[in-house]
Amino acid sequence: MTTTPEAMTSHPLHTGVTADAPLITEYLGGKTFTGEAVRPARRPVWFMRQAGRSLPEYRALREGTTMLEACLKPDMVAEITLQPVRRHDVDAAIFFSDIVVPLRLAGVDVEIEPGVGPVLKNPVRSAADVAALPDLDLKDFEVISEAAAQCVSLLGPRPLIGFAGAPFTLAAYMVEGRPSRDHLGPRTMMHADPQTWHALAEWTARASGLFMRAQVLAGASAVQLFDSWAGSLGRADYAERVMQHSAAAFAEVADLGVPAVHFGTGTGEILDLMQRAGADVIGVDYRLDLAEVATRLPGTPLQGNIDPALLTAPWEVLEAHVHTVIEAGSRAPGHVVNLGHGVPPETDPDVLTRVVELVHSQPVN
Ligand code: 1CP
Secondary structure, three states: OOOOOHHHHHOHHHHOOOOOOHHHHHHOOOEOOOOOEOOOOOOOEOOOOOOOOOOHHHHHHHOOOOHHHHHOOHHHHHHHHHHHHHHHOOOOEEOOOOOOHHHHHHOOOEEEEOOOEEEEOOOOOOHHHHHOOOOOOHHHHHHHHHHHHHHHHHHOOOOEEEEEEOHHHHHHHHHHOOOOOOOHHHHHHHHHOHHHHHHHHHHHHHHHHHHHHHHHHOOOOEEEEEEOOHHHOOHHHHHHHHHHHHHHHHHHHHOOOOOEEEEEOOOHHHHHHHHHOOOOEEEOOOOOOHHHHHHHOOOOOEEEEEOHHHHHOOHHHHHHHHHHHHHHHOOOOOEEEEEOOOOOOOOOHHHHHHHHHHHHHOOOO
8 A cells, every 4th residue: 555645544444434334344345444354334325316306405505506517616515415415314425526527627618408418519529629638637626626525524434435437428428419329429439430539538537537536535435437328338349449448547546445336327248347447346237137246246246226217116116126136235245225327306305215214224144
C-alpha cells in the first residue's frame, strides 16, 4: 500500500469508520477491510437509482433547478444523496450525480433533458471530433470532491458508493448525441473506424476513472461502474474493443483499494469478462438467475437482483421473490441485495422501505 495517496490515511475505510460496515464485508466476501473474517451485523441492501425520481422530497427540492445544475451544487447533492438513507434505512448511499457529469466538468456541451436523458450539442463521430475533446484533469472534479466529502461526513459509518458510467455506455451517448435503443453509432464506429473508437474509449475511460477517483479520495468506500448498455454488444466486440477500456477506468482507482462493483444489463454472455475487467463484485441484472451466476462465477461476491417490475406486484408476490433472491445470494461468498436495474420512477417509496425491513429481518448466513 506504499502508493496509497496521503489523502487515504483519513479515509473512512482506513480510519475504521466504514471498515466493517455490512456492505463492505459482503463486498469483500465475508471479511472486514482489514481482513478479519466476520458476519455482518445485518444483511445489506441498497437500490440502484434510489436517490431522486421516486421520492417526493427529491422532486420538491429539485423544483426550479435543472438536473446538471443540481449535480454541481454540493449542498443539494449531499441532501439528495442522504434522502433515501433517512427514508429507507438502506445500508449505503449512492452519490447523487449522473454518468455525464464528468463530460460537463471537462467542458463538453451536454444537457440532461427532462423526460429524455443526456443530450450533446455536438455528437462525437470523427477522428477530428475526438481530437478536439478537452484535456482531462482531476482538478476539474473539485466540486465533486466537495460534494462527496459532505456526503461522507453526514453518513458516518454508512458507506458512500461512488460511481461512473463505463467507457462504452458513456461513449454511446457521445456518439449518438442522445439516448438510443440499439447503440448502432458506437457499434458501427468500433468496426468502421477502430482507431477513432479506441481514442474515444480511452478518453471516456479516463473521464470515468477520474470521476470515481475524486469520489473515493473524498471518502467513498466503494465504487460501481455502470455499463448499462454493454448488453447490446456481442461477446467478441466486448472482449476485443471494450473490456480493456473498462479495465482502464477501474485502474484509475486500483491503487486506492476500495471494493469495485461492475454492473450492466443484458450481460449474461459477458459476465466473466466484466469480472476480469477488474471488478471485485458483479452486479447481476434481473434477467439472470442469481443462483446460476453464483455457480458460474465461483468465489465472486454478487449484488442484485430483485426484478424492478415486481415492486408494483401484490406484496405477497414481491415478498416471495425477495426470499428467492436472498436464498440464491447465499450461495455466493458475499451478497448485497439490490434491484436488477434502477428504481422505476413510479415506484411507491413505501414499498422500498418495506423491502429493506424484510431484508433486514432475515438472519445473516
Ligand atoms: O430530472 C431528473 O430527475 C432526471 C432524471 C435523472 C436522475 C435522477 C437522470 C437523467 N439521472 C439521474 C441520477 C442518476 N443517474 C444517478 C443517481 C444516483 C442514484 O442511483 O440514485 C445515477 C447512478 C445515474 C446513472 C445513470 N445515468 C445511468 C446508469 C444507470 C442506469 O440506470 O442504467 C445511465 C444510463 C444514465 C443516463 C441517464 N441520465 C438520466 C436519464 C433519464 C438517463 C437514461 C437515458 C436513457 O434511457 O438512455
